[in-house]
Amino acid sequence: MHPHPPDEPRASWIPLILLAVAQFMVVLDITIVNVALPSIGEDVGLAGPDLQWVVTVYVLLTGGLLLLGGRLADVLERRVVFVAGLSVFTVASLLNGLAETPGTLIGARALQGVGAALLTPAALSLVTGIYAGRQRTAALTAWSAIGSAGAAVGVVLGGVLTTALSWEWIFLVNVPIGATAALLALRVLPANRPAAGRSLDLPGALLVVGGLVVLVYAIEGAAEHGWGSARTLVLGGLAVALLAAFARVEALARQPLMPPAVWRIRSLTGGGALMLAATGLLVGTFFLNSLYLQQVLGSSALETGLGFLPFALAIGIGAHLTSRLLPKAGSRVLAGVGMALVAAGAIALAAAPDRASYAADLLPGLLAIGFGTGLVFPSASVAAMHDVGHNEAGLAAGMLSTAHELGAALGVAVLAAVAGAGGAAGYEDGFLVAAGIAVASAAVALVAAPSVKPAPGARAMAH
Secondary structure (H helix, E strand, O other): OOOOOOOOOOOOOHHHHHHHHHHHHHHHHHHHHHHHHHHHHHHHOOOHHHHHHHHHHHHHHHHHHHHHHHHHHHHOOHHHHHHHHHHHHHHHHHHHHHOOOHHHHHHHHHHHHHHHHHHHHHHHHHHHHHOOHHHHHHHHHHHHHHHHHHHHHHHHHHHHHHHHOOOOHHHHOHHHHHHHHHHHHHHHOOOOOOOOOOOOOHHHHHHHHHHHHHHHHHHHHHHHHOOOOHHHHHHHHHHHHHHHHHHHHHHHOOOOOOOHHHHOOHHHHHHHHHHHHHHHHHHHHHHHHHHHHHHHOOOOHHHHHHHHHHHHHHHHHHHHHHHHHHHHHOHHHHHHHHHHHHHHHHHHHHOOOOOOOHHHHHHHHHHHHHHHHHHHHHHHHHHHHOOOOHHHHHHHHHHHHHHHHHHHHHHHHHHHHHHHHOHHHHHHHHHHHHHHHHHHHHHHHHHOOOOOOOOOOOOOOOO
16 A cells, blocks of 8 residues: 555654654653752752752743644744744753852743743644645654653663763753754745734733742742741742732633633543643652652762662553553543552552661552553543544644643642651652642542543544
């Protein structure tokens, strides 16, 4: 059989390779930092709960601005937005590698998040615009694999670069790649005509980012000041007020970032909640265990990176198995089972002795959490998109991606705050809370998520 019918256009794969390299850097920078955290903390003077901001501020700004970045890609030329986002990301990577103070490092990580929020939706829009038919299916399949590959490569590469060179190189390695990709993009990527009559809803974007930053700041300080302290309560109240103002602005805006009608789609909100929880537990596990392996067990950065490799592979195996089981078992069962496995893995990690053995005490829990989240991600995606109409598909996908990024930020913030408040028992407390979140999420899967059984051969959107 001829792979492409005569009337089906065939585009070059070079643009996809270029876009995939840029997106790979964005995904890589979520996990590559975790292994280097102790070294970063020692050099720039970050310790305790403050160290989590190196991870949190990046995913927080990416998730908070992702929908605005998608709207910019519609209002302006997509190639221009992509190159702008990639340029910001590359410059921020250079600033990170040169940072010598906590403020400079956190600020540069925030700037990286802004670049990622511009780059990612523009890149995906270009992929769907350049390719059609079977090529588009193949391109999107390759695109969805970047997430799992980036997570797996990130933990190992972070250990290799930190050990062989220094932690600065986990950022500096992006500079030549990003600069080259930006220059090639102007030659390789096609121009497009921007959509007419679109508005940006800047007030909504500023309110949601402001509310989320204040919320995470309140949670981060709770370990030191107490959950019932005036600081925590005032900041928590301010965060609620900003997010309420965001909801009000969205209700009145002519072209809101998140139309209120979309929030009433039960399958989307249920699937989004599962995506948020699964990502939070996953990235929170990376964060706590990176510190535990190096600061408590004395593992090197390279040993820590290699120790996370089975964890990352378990995620990919779980996601691959889910694509085969969904037509028979359905999304509700697989998401519930996945979250139950995450809860079991978290309890196993919480029960680890003070001087734990990696193979006997930590690896079983890590494998259970990795495999469990691998089951949840595709199931949550399928469930979330089940009742979404064609005209709302792009927006719903953007909301799901936003839940993915914000879950990472909130997961690290919550687990780091609990662990920081627990002192010597912080690691145990953190994973007991993680187990509780996983149990609650399993209940959400059984109650709020529809039981979707896609046709055999259909592919779930991976994250």
